Amino acid sequence: xxxxxxxxxxxxxxxxxxxxxxxxxxxxxxxxxxxxxxxxxxxxxxxxxxxxxxxxxxxxxxxxxxxxxxxxxxxxxxxxxxxxxxxxxxxxxxxxxxxxxxxxxxxxxxxxxxxxxxxxxxxxxxxxxxxxxxxxxxxxxxxxxxxxxxxxxxxxxxxxxxxxx
Amino acid sequence: xxxxxxxxxxxxxxxxxxxxxxxxxxxxxxxxxxxxxxxxxxxxxxxxxxxxxxxxxxxxxxxxxxxxxxxxxxxxxxxxxxxxxxxxxxxxxxxxxxxxxxxxxxxxxxxxxxxxxxxxxxxxxxxxxxxxxxxxxxxxxxxxxxxxxxxxxxxxxxxxxxxxxxxxx
Numbered sequence: 001x002x003x004x005x006x007x008x009x010x011x012x013x014x015x016x017x018x019x020x021x022x023x024x025x026x027x028x029x030x031x032x033x034x035x036x037x038x039x040x041x042x043x044x045x046x047x048x049x050x051x052x053x054x055x056x057x058x059x060x061x062x063x064x065x066x067x068x069x070x071x072x073x074x075x076x077x078x079x080x081x082x083x084x085x086x087x088x089x090x091x092x093x094x095x096x097x098x099x100x101x102x103x104x105x106x107x108x109x110x111x112x113x114x115x116x117x118x119x120x121x122x123x124x125x126x127x128x129x130x131x132x133x134x135x136x137x138x139x140x141x142x143x144x145x146x147x148x149x150x151x152x153x154x155x156x157x158x159x160x161x162x163x164x165x
Numbered sequence: 166x167x168x169x170x171x172x173x174x175x176x177x178x179x180x181x182x183x184x185x186x187x188x189x190x191x192x193x194x195x196x197x198x199x200x201x202x203x204x205x206x207x208x209x210x211x212x213x214x215x216x217x218x219x220x221x222x223x224x225x226x227x228x229x230x231x232x233x234x235x236x237x238x239x240x241x242x243x244x245x246x247x248x249x250x251x252x253x254x255x256x257x258x259x260x261x262x263x264x265x266x267x268x269x270x271x272x273x274x275x276x277x278x279x280x281x282x283x284x285x286x287x288x289x290x291x292x293x294x295x296x297x298x299x300x301x302x303x304x305x306x307x308x309x310x311x312x313x314x315x316x317x318x319x320x321x322x323x324x325x326x327x328x329x330x331x332x333x334x
Contacts, residue, residue: 012312016286018293047319050268051287053261054187062182062196064203068174071207 003030007037015044168215170207178203181222187288188230188269190262198233202226220291220299227284228277235273271321279314286311 001009006023007030013019014027031038168176181202185195202225206213213221272280281300285291293311297304 009312012315013308015315016311018286018308043319044315047268047315047322048287050261050264051272051283054190054265054269055288055290057187057190058183059186059192059195061179062199064178064200065171065175067200068171068203071204072170 004034004037007031007034008040011037011041011044015041015048167210170210173206173215173218174203177219177222180219181226184223184226184289185230188227188234188284190266194233195230198226198229201229217299220285220295223289223291224281224285224299227289228281231269231273231280231284234269237270268318268322271318274321275314275317278310279317282307282310283314283318287315 003026007027010019010023010027014024019027027037031041178199182195182199185198185202186192189195189198202222205225206218206222272283274280275283278300282296285296285299286293291299293304293307297307300307302310
């Protein structure tokens with residue numbers, strides 16, 4: 001690389017004052033006899049000048065410390081939703097168990113279902129019939145009771161809460 | 166041991182605000198950017214060591230402020246209201262303010278890395294060693310980004326002979 005090329009490459013760092021002393025001396029020696037490098041340096045300095053005008057801008061001091069205390073305490077308060085989630089999980093679990101007990105089919109009916117032999121000609125063996133729009137409340141409650149257990153409901157409740165985040 | 170968040174804010178708020186204000190020249194916009202940067206620090210306390218928080222905040226504030234300029238949301242206001250030091254007359258002050266606004270708008274158009282390095286060095290006055298540490302790159306690479314960024318900026322400014330931006334002849 002010629003002196004000229006080396007000087008040209010060094011000019012941006014020279015213009016901002018960050019070129020090391022030895023190379024700065026070489027640049028200065030080259031600049032005395034090279035009008036194109038001198039013009040390039042002038043252009044780079046002209047480019048930096050408006051940025052230095054902006055850099056010199058100053059304004060009155062600010063005070064965000066009171067605001068930051070609010071941010072920090074909001075962060076601590078952010079622990080409460082987790083406690084509420086745990087409470088919601090426990091409530092959902094307890095509610096599920098209570099619903100199981102209240103809505104479970106009578107013992108003899110449950111036994112009949114448990115021991116009934118499979119029907120030979122079931123018209124729709126794979127799928128259960130869709131629930132009617134206005135089924136009696138007891139039937140709906142029994143369907144609900146045959147769904148997830150109380151514990152499973154608790155887990156579902158927790159996952160629903162987690163999805164809120 | 167990490168310092169409490171309000172303590173970090175007290176330590177770095179003026180520097181962060183200045184970084185935003187230099188680019189935006191407008192108090193409310195600079196204050197918004199400062200709060201954004203501090204909130205970002207609050208969310209990332211685990212990954213930003215306290216001793217690196219100052220340069221990190223300056224970097225985030227500069228980046229966000231230039232992003233606003235790039236989207237031209239504050240350019241007009243900044244041009245109209247910015248304080249320009251050491252101007253001989255109101256006319257000169259306005260001219261210099263407009264030059265600064267144009268230069269910042271051009272700076273905002275550079276590639277993200279060049280923009281960041283030129284802003285942190287020329288606007289914030291951070292040494293290359295600190296910029297390199299803040300960006301997680303070598304000091305040599307930082308200087309290369311600066312040189313290329315300054316030349317790209319120079320080619321964008323009016324009144325510059327484009328032939329001179331091509332390299333040595």
